[in-house]
Amino acid sequence: MKKDIILSGVGGQGILSIATVIGEAATAAGLFLKQAEVHGMSQRGGDVQSNLRLSDEVIYSDLIPTGSADLIISMEPMEALRYLPYLSRNGRVVTSSKPFVNIPDYPDKDVLLAELDSLPDVVRLDIEEAARACGNPKGANMVLLGMAAPAIGILGADELRAAIGRVFARKGDAIVASNQKAFDIGLEAGLVK
Amino acid sequence: MSEKRLLLGDEAIALGALHAGLSGVYAYPGTPSTEVTEFIQANAPEVRSRWCTNEKTAMEAALGMSYAGKRALVCMKHVGMNVCADAFVNSAVTGVKGGLVVLAADDPSMHSSQNEQDSRFYAQFAMVPVFEPSDQQEAYDMIREAFVFSEELGLPVLFRVVTRLAHSRAAVLTGEAGGQNALDPSSDRGWVLLPAIARRQYLKLIDKQPRLLEASERTPHNSLEGTGPRGVIACGIGYNYVKEAGIQDVTVLKVSQYPLPEAQVKALAARCSSILVVEDGQPVVEQGVKALLGAGYPVEGRLTGRLPRTGELTPDNVASALGVPASRAFGSAQNLAPRPPQLCPGCGHRDVYAALNQVAAEYPGARIFGDIGCYTLGALPPFSALASCVDMGASITMAKGAADAGVFPAIAIIGDSTFTHSGMTGLLDAVNDHSRITVVISDNLTTAMTGGQDSAGTSKFEAICLGLGVEPEHVRVVVPLPANMPEITRIIREEIEYDGVSVIIPRRECMQTLRRHKK
Known part of the structure; x- marks a missing residue:
């Protein structure tokens, strides 16, 4: 079994924290993993993505071929669409529905969301709102991870929740608990699909 | 103690260098090389690691440390090679004592750079060996070997990676950490490049070349696999994309150490009817293979258009060069705008x-x-x-x-x-x-x-x-x-x-x- 995941967003939104949690869970589960990240100039408010590949067999390429990503996890709706050519026919898009507008020619929001919704398998949510509602305004990325969890498959939700505990352990129990809560709220939204 | 760690390519290089008994890292920050030095700064206070003013001061200080018998690493992005070229090229002429490894992180596709120059050309020019790992594990293993090899030959080793290895994470099995070299204050007349001495030193460098070639033929990092009729030379991370394509009718020569193993290239040519060269960056090997095999032998790659002339290798362009059609379920989205990087708010x-x-x-x-x-x-x-x-x-x-x-x-x-x-x-x-x-x-x-x-x-x-x-x-x-x-x-x-x-x-x-x- 293998899972190819594209994580996307805008530089500074924290997609690498999601990758870190998945990476921690995958390592604990003894899976093979490759994770190509973007460092450097793009991190200054530009589009960023990370290719995350999990498998129970050896993985060769650090990059995901077009048409083969099982999952796109995006902190931003237009950035989810940017990687559509990489999505496999049965792939799922899990994304925040709230645009991050830092460019003058950002597409019309309704038209953009309509294009997203026209895809066969989409889960979207205003993750910032959901994170605020559960009292953890900085936990939007953990809400998103929860939403994606059912589609990650090769790792169970419990394994991911435990990995959150280990990744955030040095920040204290309260931070761990609030991030796990954000994850669970996302998971509920992801399971409804 | 052996353990498995999830490391960026850059971090695997840093850890390998530390385990090789590194005494100093000299570097100027530059994407995608920066994390090597940062890892050493964060994890090895006993190793000299303060940032240098530029790549030339870094290279020279490292050479000074090497002359004193200790192992030194120089790190830079590819264009840093231009800045340190004077010292780099001449360090091959003087030779080195303590292992000296020069890490050049190339950036094909110019993710964070102003050109796509290929550092392997610098090594050819300076007549020093190049190590080019295909993955994070090999990065860790090969940097350790690079220090040993540098001392055996008395030459600097160029360690070349590209962005996709430098900035990609995978599990790495690490080995035992070795200690640092002792200070050796003995000096060598060959370090004084007056013309009369430099001429002698240059001849010594020429005389070392057969040993470099022999090492390339012998290393387990260069190997032939498969029995198919189509030949592929897969350099560095190009090897991964060839394997990803998963085709059976090819014979693959994996190349991770240069100079190009000529006997293995000839063996591949004899077994196959054509050769495709898969290399990230510029067509260094493609040119070399053409020269080696002569105009009559069909060699393809970036120069012939089988692979794009510019930009990094991807699993898609390598699969396509191997004749595997790309599969796309979805076309590009309609509602997309470019999102270039920008100065931070308040900057x-x-x-x-x-x-x-x-x-x-x-x-x-x-x-x-x-x-x-x-x-x-x-x-x-x-x-x-x-x-x-x-x-x-x-x-x-x-x-x-x-x-x-x-x-x-x-x-x-x-x-x-x-x-x-x-x-x-x-x-x-x-x-x-x-x-x-x-x-x-x-x-x-x-x-x-x-x-x-x-x-x-x-x-x-x-x-x-x-x-x-x-x-x-x-x-x-x-x-x-x-x-x-x-x-x-x-x-x-x-x-x-x-x-x-x-x-x-x-x-x-x-x-x-x-x-x-x-x-």
């Missing part, structure tokens, strides 16, 4: 550009020459301020040349770290020539573009400019904030009107490091 460079643009609008002939760093983003809207950005330090010297040609006002904008990297010598030229230029050293107290490393000149800029001979009344310091716009624009106007070299230093901490310091 002091923003205020500098706002002021420069305001004053420049009053002078129809104004040209602002840019440099390399976050502030290069001032070339993009909304500022669109820059006439050029060529290489580290070029803003000052290009403004000087333009002023010499009659351009007025000729303005240079350069960051603090770039100024000490390569701007100071150009400023001295301008002072000596009494050039009419205005130099803006936009000082955010850090090397920001690469993530906020210490900047060599912090708190020394006024003294440096005065020391180079800029008149004290024409070294002006301002605080770039919207509230200070009237003062900043007035000072820019005054200094543009001065018929000589002026330096304006807008100084305010980078927003990124400020946020980190507040935590």
